């Protein structure tokens with residue numbers, strides 16, 4: 001399950017970047033299609049994350065923080081897509097996105113299931 005979770009969020013981030021590139025290239029139709037597929041992957045990330053959570057007999061408080069951070073990564077990706085589409089400044093969103101993403105990966109790897117690096 002951790003492999004499915006990792007595959008889902010890696011693909012979600014790749015698709016998110018492809019959507020941004022298409023937006024920058026003014027390929028509106030392409031960006032719309034890829035952003036739909038990106039959203040489908042958000043669902044995979046959420047479902048695999050919740051399944052991991054449920055497979056833990058006694059989840060600690062760290063699990064709640066990990067899940068909240070994971071959901072916030074998805075929120076940040078959507079905010080970045082909307083701001084880019086509307087050609088608003090995205091600097092603050094990018095900074096928050098990177099910080100929350102790194103925190104989420106750190107917490108995921110620190111928690112006991114799957115790989116444990118920290």
Ligand code: HEM
Pocket residue numbers: 002003005006009012045046048049050052053054063066067069070071073074101104105106107108109110111112113114115116
């Ligand atoms: C893009 C967002 C996300 C990223 C980058 C991410 C990253 C990670 C990483 C790196 C791991 C460790 C995998 C391993 O050790 O093999 C992990 C595990 C996990 N994730 Fe996520 N995740 C995200 C979203 C979510 C969401 C939305 C949820 C829940 C709703 C969630 C819940 C979990 C749980 C419960 C684990 C198992 C923790 C453990 O190792 O014991 N994640 N995630």
